[in-house]
Amino acid sequence: MTLQRLFQKYTGLLRNLKAVYVLNNLLNAGRLKQNRPLYRRYGLRKSIFSPLGSRDFRVHDADIPWVDQPDAAEKLNQNSEYQSFSEDLKKKIERFLTDGYMILENFFPEEETEALNLEVESQLKAGKTAYNYTGRKIFNFFENSALADRRFFRNPELLHLLSFLLGKKVIPFQSLNFTLGSEQRAHSDSIHMTTEPPGYLIATWIALEDCTPDNGPLFYYPGSHRLPYVTTGDYDSGNTALTIGDNSNRRYEDKIEEIIRQHKLQKQAFIAKRGDVLIWHANLLHGGSPILKPGATRRSMVCHYFAEGVICYHEMSQRPALLPKQGII
């Protein structure tokens, strides 16, 4: 088992030590090398193996994703790629600007979602894959399954749309498969997967079975992507020069709850049908509803994508992201 796989199971003290991540960075030097020119480009003077966080970028680069620019809607009409999309997709892209998400109904046929569910189930049974330390998430199942990889994680039509939405080519970064709802509290992915310039992350959420109000559906807060990005400097993370604060994630989620109350954000549940895909903006607040029917399954897959040519890191754990080898530019 690689150190990284071992760490996915581990929940103890070592998780809080920045030095452990530095060691892991050194062991994965090949996957960090591409950061050297990026650090130079964005004026960052530090080792590619060092801890990395938003405090290292006191002034952000002027590059703002086009979807977040004030004249994004007007720019669309002059965009030839946009003109090539169907009328239905054009409307969804327009709504993405204001809502921070879009839903592609019935994107995957039932045979494909069924085949993926069977593969997940049989590999879990055979011990060829496993949940990580959360007990709910199966990390990077695409590494175990050509179907998960080619049809879901690297689906050409989705990659094309995601690259359009980010305005840069996307790098498939990570996938998570669930068999039960996550019941995760509201958060923005940008605290976990962060970029400089900010906003260059995007995700797909794929329903592998029908959702109901009681099997822990995904929820989200439309329009919340327009709020400022929350960083570890915005709440009492407990981080020190050498450690990540105890319960840093809980403290972050408390902060998000406060923001939701303050802005009176309206929650919406995604009662998805099998095969539906939801695409969310890097800063859209979302999470998993409580499972009201004990034992009810809610099979789904989440895929996260960074953009090429930006610095990718993990603000919560203050470390550079280890991009997959094929993503190296």
Ligand SMILES: O=C(O)CCC(=O)C(=O)O
């Ligand atoms: O599927 C869910 O319940 C939530 C997943 C999620 O929040 C995430 O992957 O960031």
